[in-house]
Amino acid sequence: xxxxxxxxxxxxxxxxxxxxxxxxxxxxxxxxxxxxxxxxxxxxxxxxxxxxxxxxxxxxxxxxxxxxxxxxxxxxxxxxxxxxxxxxxxxxxxxxxxxxxxxxxxxxxxxxxxxxxxxxxxxxxxxxxxxxxxxxxxxxxxxxxxxxxxxxxxxxxxxxxxxxxxxxxxxxxxxxxxxxxxxxxxxxxxxxxxxxxxxxxxxxxxxxxxxxxxxxxxxxxxxxxxxxxxxxxxxxxxxxxxxxxxxxxxxxxxxxxxxxxxxxxxxxxxxxxxxxxxxxxxxxxxxxxxxxxxxxxxxxxxxxxxxxxxxxxxxxxxxxxxxxxxxxxxxxxxxxxxxxxxxxxxxxxxxxxxxxxxxxxxxxxxxxxxxxxxxxxxxxxxxxxxxxxxxxxxxxxxxxxx
Numbered sequence: 001x002x003x004x005x006x007x008x009x010x011x012x013x014x015x016x017x018x019x020x021x022x023x024x025x026x027x028x029x030x031x032x033x034x035x036x037x038x039x040x041x042x043x044x045x046x047x048x049x050x051x052x053x054x055x056x057x058x059x060x061x062x063x064x065x066x067x068x069x070x071x072x073x074x075x076x077x078x079x080x081x082x083x084x085x086x087x088x089x090x091x092x093x094x095x096x097x098x099x100x101x102x103x104x105x106x107x108x109x110x111x112x113x114x115x116x117x118x119x120x121x122x123x124x125x126x127x128x129x130x131x132x133x134x135x136x137x138x139x140x141x142x143x144x145x146x147x148x149x150x151x152x153x154x155x156x157x158x159x160x161x162x163x164x165x166x167x168x169x170x171x172x173x174x175x176x177x178x179x180x181x182x183x184x185x186x187x188x189x190x191x192x193x194x195x196x197x198x199x200x201x202x203x204x205x206x207x208x209x210x211x212x213x214x215x216x217x218x219x220x221x222x223x224x225x226x227x228x229x230x231x232x233x234x235x236x237x238x239x240x241x242x243x244x245x246x247x248x249x250x251x252x253x254x255x256x257x258x259x260x261x262x263x264x265x266x267x268x269x270x271x272x273x274x275x276x277x278x279x280x281x282x283x284x285x286x287x288x289x290x291x292x293x294x295x296x297x298x299x300x301x302x303x304x305x306x307x308x309x310x311x312x313x314x315x316x317x318x319x320x321x322x323x324x325x326x327x328x329x330x331x332x333x334x335x336x337x338x339x340x341x342x343x344x345x346x347x348x349x350x351x352x353x354x355x356x357x358x359x360x361x362x363x364x365x366x367x368x369x370x371x372x373x374x375x376x377x378x379x380x381x382x383x384x385x386x387x388x389x390x391x392x393x394x395x396x397x398x399x400x401x402x
Contacts, residue, residue: 031057032103033336035316038296040279040288040329046110050332053104061087079120082157086123089155096148097155101125109189124185124198125152140180142172149184153195158186164195167213167245171197174212176205182240194246198259203232203239215243216251217323225327229285229319230258234278236268242318252323260317273309274300275317287319287329296331312336 035050053061065084069077089095090104105124127145146168153159160168171181181199201209207223230239242257265273274297282288300313309315316332 033334035335036333037107038292038331038333040282040292040317040331041286042289042292044328048107048109049111050105050107053106055090055102058087058091058098062091082155083121083123085157086152086155089151096144096151097125100129100144100148101127101152102129103183105183105185107189120188122185122187122189122193123156124183126183128180128182140172140175145181146172152184153186156186156188158188158193160195164245167248168195168197170213171243171245174209175199176202176209178202179205179209192246194244197243197245198257199241199243200263201239201241203237206239206241210256213243214249215256216249216254217256217321221321221327222256225256225258225319225321229278229281229287229327230260231278231281234268234270234281235260235264238263238267240264242320250323254323256321258319258321262314262316273315275315278317282317282319282329287327292331296333299333 031051032054033052035048035052037048037050039046062084065080065087069080069084072080086097086104090097090101092098103126105126106121107124108121127140127148149168150160150165175181179199179201181197183198185194185196185198187194187196203226206226207219210217210222211219226239240259240261240263242255242259244255244257247253247255260275260278265271270277276297279288279293283290283293296315300309300315312335314334314336316334318330318332319327320330321327
């Protein structure tokens with residue numbers, strides 16, 4: 001196993017050099033989960049690839065990355081130094097990220113693109129020491145988390161600008177009761193490398209909160225999204241929100257993400273893991289292709305089963321509103337390392353997990369086999385007729401920032 005695209009993709013994709021299967025053949029890197037992300041509308045076929053790395057992997061990551069980078073050109077090794085620094089700090093047992101971050105996500109955009117080989121991943125770090133979908137996360141601690149975010153961005157050699165620092169400081173005290181930020185992202189794989197926060201807010205507090213922090217988007221559109229396409233009758237009173245601080249106050253480019261998360265399955269009014277009711281609404285609104293939804297469900301569902309998912313598989317969704325591009329819908333087809341659910345690993349359990357590291361690597365094969373089986377099907381969701389010249393320009397993709 002390794003930090004790699006599913007093998008069936010390798011036959012046709014230009015895999016990023018760092019993820020080249022030749023370089024990773026002898027390397028192992030356990031992941032809590034892998035995700036294949038696709039757009040749900042009929043015209044777009046990009047496929048992104050995400051990895052969730054657990055705290056249990058931290059001890060092995062620096063050496064694993066160094067070995068992989070030894071086979072890459074010097075210029076590329078230089079580009080990856082910040083990620084090596086981040087993983088080294090995560091493993092040291094003393095730094096803020098090591099003490100408080102249970103999970104790091106890597107996201108590789110548009111892995112079928114001709115320039116995918118040269119792309120660097122975007123990086124997200126969990127700010128919640130114990131992240132469990134079954135429980136409400138405890139409140140944010142700005143005194144701990146703001147220095148933690150600053151440390152993460154410094155390690156990635158992408159520190160917050162003065163404007164971003166100001167926004168970060170404003171985002172915390174304005175949060176309504178029952179809210180918290182869950183992870184921070186630096187979108188290093190995109191231009192510009194946006195700074196994003198993802199968290200949970202009470203539904204009733206979303207619009208007032210956006211007003212308080214100076215979000216420049218269309219409030220009426222956001223209200224309609226929450227009411228019609230992210231409805232309380234299906235998702236309950238919790239809203240999982242993606243806020244881009246880099247364009248927050250720019251009327252022309254500001255965005256808003258609304259995620260349909262695993263917490264909604266466990267704690268919301270609709271426990272259907274296939275998300276059929278909300279996907280029907282998105283199809284009716286023209287945001288999702290019914291054919292793509294059907295194919296997704298075929299990949300997820302146990303053969304002959306109506307609701308049961310295949311072992312280790314799950315489905316998350318997201319709405320992204322962009323001031324210039326309108327609203328789009330995405331699906332995240334996930335594969336857990338084990339056939340069990342999360343919670344993600346708590347840092348407080350890190351020592352026990354590291355002791356189980358060898359066992360985790362063996363169990364990862366469950367997820368790997370599931371990924372191999374599903375990837376070929378998922379690639380078809382974009383349609384075999386996908387035209388390379390129809391892919392949005394790189395700048396348009398960066399504008400989306402969702």
